[in-house]
Amino acid sequence: MRRPTQSPKVERRGAHGRRREDALENVIVQDAFAALTDGVIITDEADLILGANPAAFRLLGGGDLVGRRFGDLLLVRRATTAQRTDERLVRRARFPQDDRSGVLEIVSTAMPGRVPAPRTIHTVRDIT
Numbered sequence: 695m696r697r698p699t700q701s702p703k704v705e706r707r708g709a710h711g712r713r714r715e716d717a718l719e720n721v722i723v724q725d726a727f728a729a730l731t732d733g734v735i736i737t738d739e740a741d742l743i744l745g746a747n748p749a750a751f752r753l754l755g756g757g758d759l760v761g762r763r764f765g766d767l768l769l770v771r772r773a774t775t776a777q778r779t780d781e782r783l784v785r786r787a788r789f790p791q792d793d794r795s796g797v798l799e800i801v802s803t804a805m806p807g808r809v810p811a812p813r814t815i816h817t818v819r820d821i822t
Contacts, residue, residue, distance in 0.1 A: 733818035737764045739811045753798060753818050764816060773800055786821075796822040 727734060733750030737743055746759045754767060764770060773785035782803045789796050799821045805813045 733816075735759065735764060735816040735818065736805075737814045737816065739813070741765050741814075744813070750818055753820060764814075769798060770800060773798075796820055 727747050730747055731749055733747060733753040735743055735746045735750050741763045743759050743762050743764055751757075751759060754769060759767075769787045769789055770785070773787035775783065776786050776799075777784040782801055785800045785802075787798045787800065789798055797820070799819045800816060801819075802814055802816045805815055
């Protein structure tokens with residue numbers, strides 16, 4: 695005797711449930727982005743800063759970052775290349791820190807195939 699095949703369970707959620715879960719996930723990601731101690735900066739294809747977390751403002755001296763060219767920031771311009779691969783660029787820059795000199799590591803990584811335009815994510819870390 696042949697047993698009827700059972701179809702796999704399908705999770706069905708309404709559009710409202712998905713939107714609420716997506717909104718919650720978005721809040722969690724935003725909170726994590728703000729809580730990071732490393733600076734995170736996102737630039738567009740023209741190297742203009744689209745957004746940055748609070749640590750980026752603190753590490754790069756505050757002021758307005760959004761709308762500026764990342765490569766024009768003083769610490770970035772003065773940075774020396776430590777490593778370059780197809781995927782990322784690692785640079786280091788000295789900066790004054792209290793009564794001694796500090797060192798920032800700047801890692802720039804292209805974000806693959808984003809629409810409408812490619813973007814780059816830069817992390818900035820005090821490695822002193």
